[in-house]
Amino acid sequence: MGKLNKTLAYFQDGSRPAHGLPPSAYRSKAFWKKERKTVLFRNWVCVAAAHELKFPGDVVPVALAEQPLILVRNRQNEIAAFHNVCRHRCxxxxxxxxxxxxxxxxxxxxxxxxxxxxxxxxPHFGGTDTHEANGFDKSQNGLVPVRTRVWQDWVFVNLSGDAPDFEDYAASLIARLEGIDFCKLTHIGTLDFGVIDTNWKLIMENFIEPYHVQVVHSSTTDQPLKDHYTIVDGNCLGSAVDLAEESGTSGSLGVSSRYLTLYPNFILGRYFPDQMGVYLNIPIGPNQMMQKRYLYTTEGQNLSEDEVDSLKNLWWDVHKEDHEMVERMWRGRASEFAADGGVLSPVWEDSVRAFQEMIVADVTKSKGA
Ligand code: FES
Ligand SMILES: [Fe+2]
Structure with a gap:
């Protein structure tokens, strides 16, 4: 706890640019251990897309915060989550x-x-052809359920079971999606990036600051920095760009966009007029995460195979540009000289600071406080 309290000290002085979280927040096992039981247990964490479970009987395993889970589509066509652990021998x-x-x-x-x-x-638990045993109650040995909420096409779980109702928790994000007719949301493709060698928080921080966009994505974007602004609104952090003139093609980085998140790990990019991308970010440990991107149209259009391929290629390249940055951000934090966590722009990275403050608040808050 001593180290975590030191983390807080980085946030106390508003008279100059804030420091970021210390490297231990991204690299140490002790911080991860604390973070997984707080940030990843107590909040609503996105773990899959509902369209990945199409039919009753479809089961998808997910490992979240070192907890093996399964998502199941049942006979009532609902998705439920359980701990992926047999009650016999675990x-x-x-x-x-x-x-x-x-x-x-x-x-x-x-x-x-x-x-x-x-x-x-x-079968045969009590002996050959004897399936019962004294003192063994089948009804008490079902799979252990996990609190689950399917919102639009996305599946969220709350491991601790006591997060606020999802609608309240996500209210500030939902309010920013006004005007989207989710009945028309059409999944057109998925990019699976597999394992990325970085801490998951660096991916989140990268997404919610616009400062890097014109540098890192110079070959894919025409969005000037000056047209961007950040969003700090409850559990919804992000950035946005409003362009007077749309220079890019639909679905590219050259259009007005909203880069929104739901704390802690959900990312939704809205690209005007009619595209959306949702990123699944699964933390694995302090040094690794997995990422997928689901591509959608928002007006019910079905694109041709060529159009989908070119969108996939574009987003593959954009993500790879970001992945290189966040992997290097993780490696840089091995340096003795990274101890102060760097400094955050008060304009372009106030969203990052807000995210880090939420992390610190979660890991230092005792249960029920
Ligand atoms: S461990 Fe599952 S049936 Fe034995
Ligand atoms: Fe980026």
Missing amino acids: MTLVEKPQNVGKLIRCPYHAWAYDLDGRLKAS
Whole structure:
């Protein structure tokens, strides 16, 4: 805790540009351990897109904050989440996305759970052809549920079970999406970037500051820095650009855009007039994360294969430009000379500062405080 309190000290002086979080917040196992039980347990964390579970019986495993989980589409066509742990000997039940039919069957001793997590079979548990055992109550040995909320096409979980209702939690983001008819939202493709060698917070910070855009994305953007502004609004942090004249093609970086997040890990990019990109960011540990980008149109248009390919190529290149930066940001934080966390622009990186303050507030707040 001593080190974490020192972290707070970086935020106390508003008379000059604020320092960023110290490197330990991005690199140390001790900070990660604290962060996973606070930031990633207590908030609504996005873990998948609902369209990845199309049919009843579809199951997708996710590891969040070192907790193996499964998402399941049940017979009522709803998505639920459970801890991915067999109640017999605690083995993970599902390792790959698949359709399991009506039952999730453990491959070790064939215990079987229905799609609502109820234990339906514990074969021979009490001896040959005896499936029950004294003092063993099947109804008490179902899969352990995780609080889940599917909002539009995205699946959020709250591991601690006590975050505010999702609508309240996400109100400031939802208010900024006014005018989008989500019935017309059409998923047109996915980019899977796999594992990125950086701390997940650096990806979030990169997304919500516009300062780097004209430098890092000089070959893909025509958005001048002066047209950008940051957004600091409750759990919604981000940046935006309003262009007087749209110079780019739809879906490119040359159009008016909103770069919005929902604390802690959800990212939604809106590109006027009719494109959207949502990033799935899964923290794995202090030094690694996984990322996917789901591409959507917002007016129900279906694009041709060539159009989708060219959008995918564009966004692949843009993300790779960002990934190189955030991997180097992580490596730079190994230096003795990074101890003060650098300095943040009071104009372009106030959103980053707000994000870091939320992280510090979460990791230093005791449960129930
Ligand atoms: S560990 Fe799952 S049935 Fe034995
Ligand atoms: Fe970027």
